[in-house]
Structures are given as C-alpha cells and as structure tokens.
Amino acid sequence: MTLDPVLLSRLQWVWVISWHILLPAFTVGLASYIAVLEGLYFFTERPVWFRLSGFWTKLFAVSFGMGVVSGITMPFQFGTNWSRFSDITANVISPLLAYEGLMAFFLEASFLGVLLFGRRLVPRWLHFFAAIMVAVGTLFSSFWILSTNSWMQTPAGYEMVDGRFFPTDWIAIVFSPSFPYRLTHNVNAFYITTAFVVMGVGAFLLRRERSVDEAKLMISMALDLLIILVPLQFLLGDQHGLNTLAYQPAKLAAIEGRYDTAAPAPLTLFGIPDDATATMKYAIDVPYLGSLVLTHSLDGKIVGLKDFPAADRPPVAPPFFGFRIMVGIAVIMLAIVVAGQVMRRDGLRYRSRWFLLLCQAAAPLGFVAVIAGWVTTEVGRQPWTVYGLLRTADSVSPSLTGNDVALSLGFYIVVYLIMFSTGVIFMSGIVRAGVAEADDEPDEIERGLPVRALAAASAGPATLLPPAPAATPEPGA
Amino acid sequence: MTIDLVPIWTLILGLAVFYYVVFDGFDLGVGILSGLVSPASRRLMMNSVAPVWDGNETWLVLGSIGLMAAFPLAFAIIIPAVYFPIVVMLLALVFRGVAFEFRFKRRALQEIWGMAFCLGSAVATFAQGVVLGAFIQGFKVEGRHFVGTSFDFVTPFALLTGLALMFGYALLGSGWLIMKTEGDLQAWSRRAGRICLVGVGIAVVAVSLWTPLVDPGIAQRWFSWPNIVFLSPVPVVTAAIAALCWRALGGRREALPFLSAIALFLMSFIGITISLWPMIVPHHYTLWQAASAPGTQAFLLIGTLFLLPVILMYTAWSYWVFRGKVRADMGYH
Numbered sequence: 001m002t003l004d005p006v007l008l009s010r011l012q013w014v015w016v017i018s019w020h021i022l023l024p025a026f027t028v029g030l031a032s033y034i035a036v037l038e039g040l041y042f043f044t045e046r047p048v049w050f051r052l053s054g055f056w057t058k059l060f061a062v063s064f065g066m067g068v069v070s071g072i073t074m075p076f077q078f079g080t081n082w083s084r085f086s087d088i089t090a091n092v093i094s095p096l097l098a099y100e101g102l103m104a105f106f107l108e109a110s111f112l113g114v115l116l117f118g119r120r121l122v123p124r125w126l127h128f129f130a131a132i133m134v135a136v137g138t139l140f141s142s143f144w145i146l147s148t149n150s151w152m153q154t155p156a157g158y159e160m161v162d163g164r165f166f167p168t169d170w171i172a173i174v175f176s177p178s179f180p181y182r183l184t185h186n187v188n189a190f191y192i193t194t195a196f197v198v199m200g201v202g203a204f205l206l207r208r209e210r211s212v213d214e215a216k217l218m219i220s221m222a223l224d225l226l227i228i229l230v231p232l233q234f235l236l237g238d239q240h241g242l243n244t245l246a247y248q249p250a251k252l253a254a255i256e257g258r259y260d261t262a263a264p265a266p267l268t269l270f271g272i273p274d275d276a277t278a279t280m281k282y283a284i285d286v287p288y289l290g291s292l293v294l295t296h297s298l299d300g301k302i303v304g305l306k307d308f309p310a311a312d313r314p315p316v317a318p319p320f321f322g323f324r325i326m327v328g329i330a331v332i333m334l335a336i337v338v339a340g341q342v343m344r345r346d347g348l349r350y351r352s353r354w355f356l357l358l359c360q361a362a363a364p365l366g367f368v369a370v371i372a373g374w375v376t377t378e379v380g381r382q383p384w385t386v387y388g389l390l391r392t393a394d395s396v397s398p399s400l401t402g403n404d405v406a407l408s409l410g411f412y413i414v415v416y417l418i419m420f421s422t423g424v425i426f427m428s429g430i431v432r433a434g435v436a437e438a439d440d441e442p443d444e445i446e447r448g449l450p451v452r453a454l455a456a457a458s459a460g461p462a463t464l465l466p467p468a469p470a471a472t473p474e475p476g477a
Numbered sequence: 478m479t480i481d482l483v484p485i486w487t488l489i490l491g492l493a494v495f496y497y498v499v500f501d502g503f504d505l506g507v508g509i510l511s512g513l514v515s516p517a518s519r520r521l522m523m524n525s526v527a528p529v530w531d532g533n534e535t536w537l538v539l540g541s542i543g544l545m546a547a548f549p550l551a552f553a554i555i556i557p558a559v560y561f562p563i564v565v566m567l568l569a570l571v572f573r574g575v576a577f578e579f580r581f582k583r584r585a586l587q588e589i590w591g592m593a594f595c596l597g598s599a600v601a602t603f604a605q606g607v608v609l610g611a612f613i614q615g616f617k618v619e620g621r622h623f624v625g626t627s628f629d630f631v632t633p634f635a636l637l638t639g640l641a642l643m644f645g646y647a648l649l650g651s652g653w654l655i656m657k658t659e660g661d662l663q664a665w666s667r668r669a670g671r672i673c674l675v676g677v678g679i680a681v682v683a684v685s686l687w688t689p690l691v692d693p694g695i696a697q698r699w700f701s702w703p704n705i706v707f708l709s710p711v712p713v714v715t716a717a718i719a720a721l722c723w724r725a726l727g728g729r730r731e732a733l734p735f736l737s738a739i740a741l742f743l744m745s746f747i748g749i750t751i752s753l754w755p756m757i758v759p760h761h762y763t764l765w766q767a768a769s770a771p772g773t774q775a776f777l778l779i780g781t782l783f784l785l786p787v788i789l790m791y792t793a794w795s796y797w798v799f800r801g802k803v804r805a806d807m808g809y810h
Contacts, residue, residue: 011482012672042515065531065574068531068535068574069570069571069574069575070537071569072534072535072537072538072567072570072571073540073568073571075538075545076556076563076567077540078545078552078556078558079541079545079552079553079555079556079563080556080557080560080563080564081557083552083553083554083556083557083622083623084553086549086552087549087550087553087621087622090545090549090553090773091769091770091773092773093548093774093778094545094549094769094773095546095773095776096775097542097546098539098542098545098546098777098781099777100545100781101538101539101779102539102540102780102784102785102788105535105538105539105784105788106784106787106788113795128795134523143679167770167771167773168700169642169771170772170776206564237528240619241781250601259545276585331498394712397557397623398557398622398623398624398625399557399558399560399624399625399626399627400557400560400627401624401626401627404560404627407561408564411564411565411568412564412568414611415568415571415572416570416571419571419574419575422575424621463516
C-alpha cells in the first residue's frame with residue numbers, strides 16, 4: 001500500500017499545531033490576567049495580589065517556554081511539507097508571519113525578562129508596565145497569526161500573476177473579511193479557556209484547603225469575568241457563522257451537515273454524515289431553526305453541499321462533529337458560570353463539594369473547545385489551503401513521498417509526547433505546591449536576574465551570576 | 478520609483494544567519510563538549526549558557542521566516558530538499574531545550590537530561606552542517622520545485638560539513654567556556670579548543686579544495702585572472718586567524734580564543750559567499766530571481782528596521798547583565 005504524502009503532511013501539521021495552539025490558548029489569557037493582578041497590586045498594595053501574580057507567573061513561564069520550543073518547528077513546516085504553498089503565497093502571507101515572529105521576539109526579549117525575574121529589580125510601576133506589555137505582545141501575536149489564517153480563509157487584496165499571489169492592498173490583506181470575527185472569537189475563546197483553568201486551579205486548591213483566600217479569589221474573579229465572556233462568545237460565534245455563510249458557504253453546509261439545499265432549513269442537532277452517499281443518517285432535525293439561526297429569518301435558504309462540485313466539498317464529519325463539541329462545551333460552560341453566580345450568596349460556591357469538583361473537572365474544557373473549533377474551521381476550509389484558489393493537494397512539497405512523511409511524523413509524535421507529558425507533570429507540580437505563603441523570600445532568580453523561563457519556575461539554579469547590580473528593593477514586597 | 482531592496486534584505490538575512498551561527502553555535506558547542514566532562518562540570522557548562530541560549534535559538538525562527546519573506550523561492554526549494562536534516566534538527570533542538578529545562582527538577586534524572594542535552598546539541602549541529610553541505614552542493618531543480626528525493630542530502634561532502642560544523646561549534650563553545658569558567662574546567666576548555674581547531678582546520682582545507690575540484694564554476698571564481706589576486710587574501714587571512722586562535726588557546730588571554738573563533742567563522746562565511754554569489758539556490762536562481770515582490774519586501778522592511786535594532790540592543794544588554802564567571806558554588810541549592 002502506498003502512503004499519501006498530502007494526507008500525512010496534513011496529519012503532521014495537525015499534530016504539531018494542535019499541541020502548539022494549547023499554549024497560546026492558555027498564555028494569551030494568562031498574560032492579561034497577570035497584568036490585571038499586577039494592576040490590582042499596584043493600586044491597592046494588597047499582598048494577596050502579589051502572591052497570586054507570582055503563582056500564575058510561574059505557570060506562565062513554563063507554558064511560554066514550551067510555546068517557544070514548539071513554536072520553532074512551526075515556520076519550518078511551511079518549507080518542509082508545504083513548499084508549493086510557500087512559493088505561491090509567500091508574497092502575501094510571509095510578512096504577516098514575519099511580523100508575528102518579530103513582535104513575539106520583541107516582547108520576549110524586552111518585557112518577559114522583567115516580568116519573570118524583575119520583581120525586586122525594577123520599580124513597581126515598571127513591573128506592572130512590563131506585565132501590560134507582555135499581555136499586549138501576546139495579543140499582537142494572535143493578531144498576526146489570525147490575520148494570516150483569515151487571509152487563507154477569505155483571501156483579499158491580492159492579484160494573481162503566473163499562478164502566484166502578489167499583494168495589491170496590505171490593509172485588505174491584513175484585515176481580510178473574516179479577520180475581525182475570527183480574531184474576536186478566538187481571543188475571547190483564549191480568555192475563557194484561561195479563566196476556566198484559573199477557576200479549576202482555585203477549586204483544586206480549595207478542595208484541599210490550601211491557599212484558601214487566594215483560591216477563592218481565583219474562583220470569584222474567573223466567574224465574574226466568565227458571566228460576561230461566555231454569553232459574549234455565543235454572540236461572537238453567531239456573527240462568525242454569518243460571515244462564514246457569506247464567504248465560505250460550503251464550509252457552512254458541512255458544519256450544518258446539510259447536503260441538500262433547503263428553504264426553510266431545519267437545524268440538524270445530530271446525525272451520522274455519510275459523504276459517499278451525501279446523506280445524513282439518523283438525523284435529528286428541528287424544523288425552521290437552521291434558517292432562523294443562520295439567516296435570522298424563518299424561511300431563509302441554506303445551500304447544501306450537493307450544489308458544490310464533489311471536488312470542492314469538505315469532508316462533513318470533522319466540521320460537523322467539531323462544531324457540535326464546541327457548542328456543547330459552550331453550553332456546559334454557560335451552565336457552570338450561571339450556577340456560580342446563583343450560588344454567590346453566603347459563599348455557597350466555595351463550600352459546595354460538587355460545584356468545586358465540577359469547576360475542577362471543567363478546567364480543560366476550553367482547550368477541547370479550542371481544538372474542536374479549530375478543526376471545524378480548518379477542515380471546513382478543505383479541499384483548499386487558500387479558499388477557492390489553491391488546493392491543499394497542490395500545496396504540498398512535490399518531492400515528498402508518503403514514507404518520508406510517515407517517518408518524520410513518527411519522530412514528531414515521539415518527541416512531542418515526551419515533551420508535553422513532562423511539561424504537564426512539571427506544571428501540575430507547581431499547582432500542587434499552591435500559592436506561596438510568604439513573599440518575603442526572594443527567589444534565587446530574582447536576586448540573580450533573568451535566567452530561563454522554566455528554570456525560574458522551578459526556583460532552580462538560577463544564579464550562576466553575580467548578584468544583581470542595581471537591585472531596587474521593591475516597596476511593599 | 479522603486480528602490481531595489483534585494484541588497485538590503487541580503488544583508489539583513491546574511492547578518493541574521495551569521496549571528497545565529499555564532500551565537501547558537503557557541504551554546505550548541507558547549508552542549509557537545511558537555512558530554513565529555515564530569516557531571517559537575519557539565520552542570521557548570523549548562524549554567525554558563527542558561528540565560529542566553531533560548532534567545533539565540535529564536536534567531537533560527539527569524540532566519541527561516543526572513544528567508545520565506547525575502548526569498549520565498551529559495552525557501553520553497555531548499556527546505557524540502559533538506560527535509561530530514563531539518564526535521565531531525567528541529568526535534569533535536571526541542572529535545573535539547575526540554576532537557577535543559579527539566580534537568581532542574583529531579584536530581585535523579587539530572588544525569589539523563591544532561592546526556593540528552595549533549596546528544597541533542599550534537600545531533601542538531603550535525604544536521605545543520607549537513608544542510609550547509611547540501612546547500613553548497615546544490616539541488617535538483619525543475620521549474621520552481623526541488624525534484625530530487627528526500628535522501629539526496631546523504632553525500633560524503635554533506636557528511637564532512639556536518640562533522641566540520643561539530644568541530645566548529647565546539648571550538649566556539651570552548652572559547653565561550655574559557656571566558657566563563659576558571660581553573661580546571663578553563664584549562665580543559667583550552668585543550669579541547671585546540672583539538673577542535675585542528676578539526677576545523679582540516680575541514681576548512683578539505684572543503685576549500687573539494688568545492689573547486691567538483692564545481693568548475695567555483696574554481697573559475699577563485700582561480701581565474703584577476704580574481705585570484707583579489708581573493709588570495711581570503712585564505713591567507715584565514716590561516717593567520719587560525720594561527721592566532723591556536724596561540725590564544727595556549728596562552729592566558731580569555732576573550733581572544735572566542736573572538737578569533739568568531740573571526741574564523743566570518744572568513745568561512747565570506748569564502749562561501751564568494752563561491753556562490755549571487756546564487757541563493759546554487760546553479761539555479763540568483764537572489765534577485767528568488768526575491769519576493771518589491772511590495773512585500775518594503776512592507777516587511779518598515780517594521781524590521783524598527784524592531785530589529787531594539788531586539789539587538791536588548792540582547793546586548795542581557796549579555797552585559799550576565800557577564801562574569803560561572804562558579805560551582807552558585808546555581809544549585
């Protein structure tokens with residue numbers, strides 16, 4: 001049997017990016033959370049904010065370090081496995097990727113060191129400022145990456161010359177039609193993901209009666225943010241869906257599991273899609289609801305996949321199920337968040353065993369939803385890499401054989417499993433240790449200056465170096 | 478009116494590659510050397526690069542994206558042609574990075590992670606050397622694609638450059654260690670540096686003889702009249718720097734071995750540039766033919782000219798902060 005280099009290259013991409021995306025999904029939100037904690041500490045001078053910020057900064061350092069390491073492999077994928085895509089699209093998308101790299105580096109170089117190691121070395125306002133800049137930096141990274149992805153989904157601002165894309169309008173390229181929706185939907189998803197982790201960690205600590213005050217703050221801050229962000233996500237998701245209907249109707253049909261055009265269209269809650277016969281088996285339909293949700297009218301027309309040439313249809317199952325997992329998780333999240341608000345009185349939410357257990361169990365839900373949503377949008381874009389213009393099959397490096405990619409994929413699987421399982425063990429160790437009781441014991445690192453992100457978290461061997469030259473003692477610390 | 482930005486991007490990318498080779502080169506070299514010493518010394522060695530290695534590695538990302546942005550055709554041909562060296566290099570770097578981070582956790586596992594750090598460094602370096610060798614030799618190209626197989630990189634020449642780069646990075650690493658350590662480890666680094674220098678010397682001579690013999694174009698470039706007059710200082714200066722490096726390794730100067738090793742890399746870099754100029758895909762495409770659209774280069778240049786100097790200044794500052802010797806009594810507790 002011969003292995004298909006296109007399919008295997010796609011699997012390899014899925015493997016490396018799925019692991020990588022988990023880290024920004026966490027760090028983007030966490031950077032903003034840390035900035036808020038630093039701000040609260042700066043303005044109120046309550047030591048609890050300082051302790052909370054220190055605790056989360058340790059976890060941030062570990063995940064950021066893993067993000068850097070797994071991120072190095074990403075740009076090379078464009079060359080190793082998708083060289084034709086690179087050749088054809090580089091004029092348009094490579095500056096967006098390069099800006100992401102430069103800005104991420106800029107942020108890492110300039111402000112991350114101060115945030116991680118500078119607590120007692122720089123004035124308090126500067127530490128707060130560094131936290132804000134790191135948060136802004138992660139948002140800029142998201143901006144450029146999602147801009148690149150949006151252009152691949154809804155290309156604009158280009159002209160084709162000799163089968164390659166050339167830029168004509170950078171504003172149109174950077175702000176392609178799906179970009180505003182994708183950016184807000186994604187960043188909000190990242191914030192929600194982080195908030196659920198914060199809440200889950202708080203619940204974990206509270207159940208063990210460890211760092212009780214801090215744990216309660218984690219839970220209440222997360223719940224108060226989520227009661228806004230989770231409902232907002234339904235709105236943003238709806239808007240994103242309307243944008244998809246307008247620009248990527250085939251993807252939308254796949255998400256809906258709609259093979260036949262219908263007006264009015266029902267909403268298929270569940271079913272088993274069968275692409276070979278283009279039918280939805282065991283479908284559970286709600287009449288009119290599809291039209292209502294997507295066109296905001298009772299009899300709006302939804303174009304089915306059969307209206308597209310067979311060669312231009314995405315596979316239905318991954319976007320269909322991915323979307324339902326994502327929305328299902330959102331509904332569960334909403335229920336938890338509402339319950340948390342209802343149980344406000346008398347601190348019931350801090351005492352209820354089952355609620356804390358639920359919060360703890362829900363901690364990884366955001367990650368699952370992010371991956372499910374990503375599968376929905378990326379597989380839904382198939383069979384194109386640049387929607388409607390460049391096919392995935394025409395994007396892969398022509399020299400690769402199936403065996404080549406099978407071998408490299410095997411390598412990636414082994415190394416990533418080692419790396420990520422070690423990282424998870426490492427981070428759960430930090431969580432289990434709880435929030436440091438006293439903040440009067442400066443880390444080796446802080447006396448000695450920037451070392452390495454993860455080394456910092458382990459309060460390890462930081463200082464090989466002479467003591468900090470200009471350590472400004474931090475007032476109030 | 479449009480300005481030709483290709484020379485500017487060639488310069489930026491050339492400097493970025495050279496920066497990467499020197500800076501990640503020395504910490505990879507320290508990794509290679511760390512396999513040859515006692516566990517205690519290895520910890521010291523790792524500590525000496527701890528604050529800087531990941532910043533150095535980030536230049537690999539900038540270099541690869543920079544190549545894609547400024548010379549996408551070269552990126553699209555070269556990278557798939559060295560598919561496995563790239564994959565192996567990336568994974569070795571991941572492994573090495575992780576080994577570096579997690580060795581702090583448990584003492585029992587420190588030795589295993591320490592060895593992983595050494596092996597990861599060695600494999601990544603060898604893979605980079607293979608990429609260099611394959612690049613100099615050139616690739617099978619039709620139209621805008623690499624059309625060879627993913628194992629074309631396996632040639633005696635590429636294996637030689639792989640080995641050569643291991644000696645080269647280890648030389649840089651020993652120069653770094655001479656600056657950052659004292660006593661026995663420093664003395665050991667001086668001896669190790671001399672062995673590496675011999676390896677580098679043999680490799681440079683071998684490559685310098687091999688390439689013109691195999692490639693008539695390169696022979697023409699170096700030996701035709703009047704080029705031979707203008708270019709003859711290159712090997713002469715290289716030899717002089719090698720002699721200087723040898724003496725510095727044996728003497729008492731602490732920074733000179735490292736600086737002369739960097740100069741040796743610079744001369745090799747210049748030599749390769751002379752051999753290949755103006756091709757970015759040897760035998761097939763010039764820098765101008767492989768360049769991205771002028772609008773693309775201009776759009777990226779605006780931000781680069783602002784961000785890159787800031788990054789460099791910060792980097793210089795962090796090296797300043799971490800100046801001085803590493804000592805055994807610091808770091809572990």
